[in-house]
Amino acid sequence: MGLTSTSDGTTQIITVHSDRIDAAMAIQFKEDMRAETEACADRVVLDLSGVEFIDSSGLGAIVASMKQLGLNRKLDLAGPQPVVEKVFRLTRMDTVFNLFATLDDALSEPDR
Amino acid sequence: MEPICNATCLELSFPATETEASTGIAKLSAGLAKRGLPPHKADDVKIALAEAINNVVEHAYMDVAPAGVQVTCRLDRNRLDILISDTGHPLPGYEPPDGTPAPLGTRIRDLPEGGFGWFLIHQLTSDICYERRDGCNRLSLRFNFEEDG
Numbered sequence: 624m625g626l627t628s629t630s631d632g633t634t635q636i637i638t639v640h641s642d643r644i645d646a647a648m649a650i651q652f653k654e655d656m657r658a659e660t661e662a663c664a665d666r667v668v669l670d671l672s673g674v675e676f677i678d679s680s681g682l683g684a685i686v687a688s689m690k691q692l693g694l695n696r697k698l699d700l701a702g703p704q705p706v707v708e709k710v711f712r713l714t715r716m717d718t719v720f721n722l723f724a725t726l727d728d729a730l731s732e733p734d735r
Numbered sequence: 736m737e738p739i740c741n742a743t744c745l746e747l748s749f750p751a752t753e754t755e756a757s758t759g760i761a762k763l764s765a766g767l768a769k770r771g772l773p774p775h776k777a778d779d780v781k782i783a784l785a786e787a788i789n790n791v792v793e794h795a796y797m798d799v800a801p802a803g804v805q806v807t808c809r810l811d812r813n814r815l816d817i818l819i820s821d822t823g824h825p826l827p828g829y830e831p832p833d834g835t836p837a838p839l840g841t842r843i844r845d846l847p848e849g850g851f852g853w854f855l856i857h858q859l860t861s862d863i864c865y866e867r868r869d870g871c872n873r874l875s876l877r878f879n880f881e882e883d884g
Contacts, residue, residue, distance in 0.1 A: 646789045647757035676761075678785040679855060683848035690844055706778040713858050714851050715839060 626655045635664035636726065639674050644681030652681065656688040665696055668729045672702030677710050686716070697721075701729040743770060743810040751792045751801040751821060760785045763806060770810055773880050779859040780815060780878055786852040787819050787874060795823025795872060814861070815878040825867045831874070833857070 625640035637659050644652055660667055669685070677685075689698040699721040703711065711717040723729035745766045749759040764781045772780060784806075791804050805820045826832070834857035837847035856863065862877035 643757065643761075645753075645757050645760075645785065646792065647753035676781065676785075678782065678789060679849065679851040680789060682851065686846050686848045690846065690848075694843070706782065709778055710782060710855070713855060714836065719839060719843075719846060 626652075626659050628659045630662060630664050633664055634666045634668060634730070635660070635662060636668050636670060636730075638670040642674065643676040644674055644684060645676065645678045646680035649680040649684040652684045653687050653691075656684075657691050660688070660692060660696075663696075666699065667692060667696065668699045668701050668723075668726065670701050670726050671707055672704070672726065674707055675704060677707045679710070679714070682710055682714060682716060686719075689720070699723060699729055701726040745770060745808040745810070746806065748803050748805045751796050751804045751823070753789075753792055756785075756788045756792050756804065759804070759806070760788060763808065767808060767810065767815070772810060772815060776815070776878055776880060780817075783856045783859040783876055783878075784817060784819075786855050787817075787876060790852055791819065791821045791823060791872070795821050797824065799823060813880050815880075817876045817878075819872075819874045819876070821872050822870055823872065825872060826865060826874075829865070829867055831856075831863050831865045 626637050627640065628635055628637045637656070641648065692698055701723045702725050703722055708722065711720065711722060723732070745763065747759055747763055749755040760781065763784060764777065767780065768777055788804060788806070792801070796802065802822050807818045809816045832853040834853035836854040837850040839846060856876065860876045861879040864875040866873050
């Protein structure tokens with residue numbers, strides 16, 4: 624489904640190159656995230672700015688990706704478009720994840 | 736591809752697979768926008784439509800050969816009605832689930848990875864109607880454009 628990743632050692636930035644994360648690609652997303660996060664950065668920032676749509680299956684895949692990271696690593700989300708932000712807000716998953724308006728915001732507040 | 740019954744109707748049928756559903760949902764959203772769906776409702780409609788169609792793909796046709804999903808949209812000045820039909824299994828109890836979401840719990844490992852579909856449909860629609868008729872599921876979703884309309 625297209626993920627690319629850069630890392631400075633402690634923070635890994637994973638960019639989603641798909642306009643949607645939905646039921647048709649949820650399993651692939653989860654698998655790709657597992658492969659991308661095998662390196663040991665303490666913090667993973669998922670750049671969602673290119674994602675124009677997410678459904679509850681896609682949301683579930685992001686939740687599963689966070690669980691895959693284990694207890695000592697965190698997954699933060701950056702750049703959600705309004706529809707993506709809405710799905711997180713309605714399901715109250717915005718209380719579970721840190722959602723940053725932009726990738727720059729996410730990277731300037733690493734300890735949040 | 737998109738037979739049009741009049742200026743404010745939109746119909747689309749597609750095989751009940753995840754990939755076809757994904758494409759179908761995108762087509763319907765684009766078609767509704769072109770026909771004048773108010774932009775402030777576009778996200779709500781797309782999310783609810785996707786959840787309802789995904790339910791058909793994942794549950795109605797579970798353990799049976801997937802057939803088609805038919806979606807008929809009727810756009811009026813003050814509201815949008817969407818009828819989703821399929822020939823799969825009926826909804827449990829012949830009624831739409833009440834949509835109570837799974838609790839988030841307190842630990843990351845307990846977080847639910849699903850169970851939000853009906854909750855989102857209830858949150859985003861003004862009215863939900865379901866009937867089973869002649870071996871068909873007919874789920875109607877209504878979206879009023881004005882809160883007090």
